[in-house]
Amino acid sequence: MAEINIPAAGGNKPGVRRSKKHSTRVDLTPMVDLGFLLITFFIFTTSMSEPMQMKLVMPDDTDPKTPDMNVGKSTALTIIPLKDDKIFYYHGELTEALQTNTYGITNYSLTDGLGQIVRNKQRALDKIGKRKDLMLMVKPTPESNYQHLVNVLDEVLINDVKHYAIMDLTPEEKAAAETKTAAASN
Template sequence: MAEINTSHVAGGKAGGRRSKKLSTKVDLTPMVDLGFLLITFFIFTTTMSESKAMKLFMPDDSNPKIDMTVAQSTALTVIPLADNKIFYYHGELNDALQSKSCGITTFSERDGLGKIVRNKQAALDKMGPGKRKELMLMIKPSPESNYESVVNALDEALINDVKRYAILDITPEEKNVAAAKSVTAQ
């Protein structure tokens, strides 16, 4: 703590008083201790908060014998577009367009992508027990989509416990159909 030393002069002369010069001494030891405590605290808390990452499994390209075919009944394709819109279709694109099992949705909690995935899982459950695990979610980002949309689609896969999903390249036909559906949805 800071100290101020004053000396008392015994006896004084009659007349004018002289101002006494006081010596000041500031003890900085507690401030150094506090600084080290703060440094220690911030170092400790930054090492405790580590980033978390989602596991992304990619197919092995070195073995061409692996069959990557998916049944139409278990396939759900999602194409993130601009403005957080999503074009989706079930099975193959041409069959989905004919049967009108495609559409535009968003990431809304009530009736967005999550609801589409849950409806697909419920339809697979009706087909037989254990079919839900065969759902294959294919995410095909369009050039107009942003990174956040892809991450949100992956989050929906994690939230809805979709075990099989993949990020694929969009075909020119899918790109044209998605753009046309996006324009008509506005």
């Protein structure tokens, strides 16, 4: 509270009396309390930036009526995340890709990694007018970790791939990925 200090009367001195100036003292404790209450209020009522999430719709595998999805060979790109931040990829079907050398090993690099492979595929499909038909199939190996899958899905989002699926890895694909990765390492 504000308070004004008034000194007692000056005694019995002869002469003209002058009026004394009173000193004022303001107690700022309630103002500081109010400031902390406002800061606390705004901290608790402000929403922090919420993490973005990607919508992932998975089909029901238990329903026998779920039809198989046919994908054109020219529009299919299969990505197999491996351990040690490596990715084995191929275009179309595996046996045909191994025969025609349309496969490769890449990583998550910004300049020449997975994103560049997806953009190259999109450019190739743009030439024939089928970019919207690109189907990206992700088949993680048991040795890859969750972060690898998140990185692949980030590239899906960044490159605006409309159709993608997370699928089980076949033994043939696993064997081909291990063989080609080992050959590339040597």
